[in-house]
Amino acid sequence: MQNIGFDNDKYLKMQSEHIRDRISQFGGKLYLEFGGKLFDDYHASRVLPGFHPDSKIRMLLELRDQAEIVIAINAADIEKNKVRGDLGITYDADVLRLIDAFRGEGLHVGSVVLTRFAEQASALAYEKKLKALGLHVYRHYPIEGYPANVPLIVSDQGFGRNDYIDTTRPLVVVTAPGPGSGKMATCLSQLYHENKRGTKAGYAKFETFPIWNLPLNHPVNLAYEAATADLDDVNMIDPFHLEAYGDTVVNYNRDVEVFPVLNAIFEKIAGSSPYKSPTDMGVNMAGNCIFDDAAVRAAAEQEIIRRYYAAECEKRKGNAGDAPIRKIDLLMKKAGISVADRPVVAAANIRSEQTQGPAAAMEMPDGTILTGKTSALLGASSALLLNALKVLAGIDDEIKLLPRTFIEPVMDMKIHALGGDENSLLHLNEILIALSIAAVNDENAKRALAQIPRLKGLEAHSSVILSQIDEGVFKKLGVNLTCEPNYESKKLFHK
Secondary structure (H helix, E strand, O other): OOOOOEOHHHHHHHHHHHHHHHHHHOOOOEEEEEOOOOOOOHHHHHHOOOOOOOHHHHHHHHOOOOEEEEEEEEHHHHHOOOEEOOOOEEHHHHHHHHHHHHHHOOOEEEEEEEEOOOOOHHHHHHHHHHHHOOOOEEEOOOOOOOOOOHHHHOOOOOHHHOOOOOOOOOEEEEEOOOOOOOHHHHHHHHHHHHHHOOOOOEEEEEOOOOOOOOOOOOHHHHHHHHHOOOOOOOEEEOHHHHHHHOOOOEEEHHHHHHHHHHHHHHHHHHOOOOOOOHHHHEOOOHHHHEOOHHHHHHHHHHHHHHHHHHHHHHHHOOOOOOHHHHHHHHHHHHHOOOHHHOHHHHHHHHHHHHHOOOEEEEEOOOOOEEEEEOOOOOOHHHHHHHHHHHHHHOOOOOOOOOOHHHHHHHHHHHHHOOOOOOOOOOOHHHHHHHHHHHOOOOHHHHHHHOOHHHHOOOEEEEOOOOOHHHHHHHHHHOOEEEEOOOOOOOOOOOO
C-alpha cells in the first residue's frame, strides 16, 4: 500500500499565503496563469501521495473573496473540435463544464476569452451561444510573429487590438480546457491594457510540475516528463536563475526558451521586468510540503512505469508512435527502474500463460497479489474485482458473491435484447450494479460492496487492453491500472 509522503494541509496554507504575498507585491492586482488540472489532478495525487486531487480548487476557495476566473479557449480548437483525451469531450463543451464546476464551488467566473480569434464560423457560433447563456465573452486576435515580434506585440496593433477583459477582483485566475489555449498571452495582454489605464498589475504562473526545488532527475520530475512525453517537454536547470542567484533549480524547456521574450515584453509594457528567471514567475509551494522523500520517490517511479504502459497501449491503438515510448524508456533508465519493478505485471502475465486467456492482477494493501482469470461467466477484470472485495471484506474465497443464476439472465438480456455478441460478459459497472442489487438480501454482497472505497490507490495490471468502460470504472474507483499492449482478439474493431 502506498505510504503518505505529502502534507496536503500545509500545502493549502502555504500556497494560498504565497499567492496573497504575490498579489501584494504587484500593488493589489495579479493575473495568475493556472496550468494543469484544477478539479481532478490525479497525476499529482499519484506522484505526491497525500496530495488530494481537488487541492487546487480547495486552495482557490481559501481565496474565494479575492478571486475571479477567466477561461481561455483557442478559437482554432473550437473550429477543429479538439477533444480532451481524459474526458472525451470537446474543448468548447469543457468550458461549460468548467464554468458549472467553478460556480458549484462558489467561485466567480467573470468571463470567457476566445484567443486567436479570426472570425472562424464555429467560433462565432460559440460566441453567440455563450452570450445567450449570459456569459461575458471577449476576443483576442492572432499577432504575427508572436512571441518573438515584441515591437508589434506590445503595440496598439498587437495587444492593443485585443478586447480588454473587465475584471473586478484582485486575483484573476486564467485557466483553460487544455494546453495551447492562450493563457499566458491573455495575462500579458491584460497587463498591457492595465498599464495603459494606469492600473498596477502583475503576472505569475502556477504549475505544479516540474517541482523547481527538487533535483532535476528526481522521480517526481521524471514522472512529469513521462506524463508529457507526447508534448516533448524536457526538464532542465534554469540557467537564468543560476546566473541571477547562484541556485540550481528546475524548470522546463518551453518556459526557459520563452523567458527572454517575456522579459522583453514586461520591459516594454512597464519599463522593467519584475523577474530575473522563469522560476521567479512561479508560485508553486508543493516541494516544501514533501515530508517523506522515499514514499514520494516510490510513488513517482510507479507512475513512470504506468506511463510507459499507457504509451505502449496508445501505439497499439494507432493513436501514437514510438517516440513517447522511447522517451519514457530512457526516463526509466534514468530512474534506475524497469517494468519488473511493478509486481502486478508479472503476476497477471503468468496467470494469463497458465490459463491461456486474459488475466488480471491486483496488489492488496498488505502486499499480497490477487489474480483473476477469464471464465464463461466473468471476464478477468470482473473476477479480480470480486476477489479483491472478498479479501478486503474477509469473505471466504469459496463463497460466490454473484451466483450463476444471477449473472446468466443479465448476459442473456445483453445478447438477445440489446444485440450483444455471444461473448457478452458483464462490464465492471454492470458487475457492481448486480452486486448492489444482490446486497439488498445477501449479507456477504453487502459487506463486499462496503469495501469499494478501500480499492483507491491499489495497483492493477491486465494482460490485455480493456474496454473503455472497464478502464473508466477502474479510474473512478481510484485503481491504478496498466495493460499489456495486446487486444483479446484479432478483430480490427474494438469497443
